[in-house]
Amino acid sequence: MRIIFILFILIQTTACVRQPVLTAELSPRSVKAVNLEETITRRDELMMAYSLTSYDAANKAVAVVNGGWGVETIQKDQQLDLQAAPSGEHNPAKPIRLTLPRNGRIVASLVLIEVDDYSQARQTMAKIQKIHNIIALPAGLLLTATELLTPLKYVSAGLVATGVGLQLLDKLDEDDLLGQSSVELREADVRKKKQQFIRVPAIFTGQNLKDSFDYRLDYDITLKAVKIQPVHQ
Ligand SMILES: [Ca+2]
Ligand SMILES: [Ca+2]
Numbered sequence: 001m002r003i004i005f006i007l008f009i010l011i012q013t014t015a016c017v018r019q020p021v022l023t024a025e026l027s028p029r030s031v032k033a034v035n036l037e038e039t040i041t042r043r044d045e046l047m048m049a050y051s052l053t054s055y056d057a058a059n060k061a062v063a064v065v066n067g068g069w070g071v072e073t074i075q076k077d078q079q080l081d082l083q084a085a086p087s088g089e090h091n092p093a094k095p096i097r098l099t100l101p102r103n104g105r106i107v108a109s110l111v112l113i114e115v116d117d118y119s120q121a122r123q124t125m126a127k128i129q130k131i132h133n134i135i136a137l138p139a140g141l142l143l144t145a146t147e148l149l150t151p152l153k154y155v156s157a158g159l160v161a162t163g164v165g166l167q168l169l170d171k172l173d174e175d176d177l178l179g180q181s182s183v184e185l186r187e188a189d190v191r192k193k194k195q196q197f198i199r200v201p202a203i204f205t206g207q208n209l210k211d212s213f214d215y216r217l218d219y220d221i222t223l224k225a226v227k228i229q230p231v232h233q
Helices: 002-017 118-130 151-161 187-193
Strands: 021-035 044-055 061-074 079-081 096-100 105-114 176-186 197-208 211-226
Touching (some): 021 105, 044 096, 061 096, 176 197
Antiparallel strands (some): 021 096, 197 211
16 A cells, blocks of 8 residues: 555656646748848848847746858848748748746847848858757856847847857947847746747838838747756757
């Protein structure tokens, strides 16, 4: 009888430990050039960088992952499906994912850049893609910041945290930031609302010299329940 009771306790404990945790996955969906930044050349060169940063219940930054897409050219009125299979010079934007800490939160951030220095940008993107979806410990800005960070600062700090020593902020002297977007997910809200999918539409408009640009961009956050398992990198 006693053995059965102990077994029962063991099963209960195991069931508790195995309770699924939530994973958030960011995938850029599409980008459309309603109006180009460089009207004279009749095309823009685009690059996108995105990140997920997680915070625990005590509001401490615990992990960050990065992703990148580009450099790809786009023409006026063209819409690119960022999840379509590779074709010609177009490639999909790979999703990134991170565990949502219990009673914590995740900040998803994305920036869209119009590239002026093409070869420099390609090198930057090669570095970002090398560390794609690798979980890093937050450093510097993410740990010390008490004020609200812009999406660009989140992405930039995420890249620094991976140790590639990349300063996206500095690079923007040569290239142009078309827009930045961020969304925050609180674990308690997600569980309460049983959220599984969030589509974030972003409109990036502005002026560069005499050109006014207008970009429409969508990205998705998918929430999945996963069993806890050892992390293999
Ligand atoms: Ca430009
Ligand atoms: Ca350009």
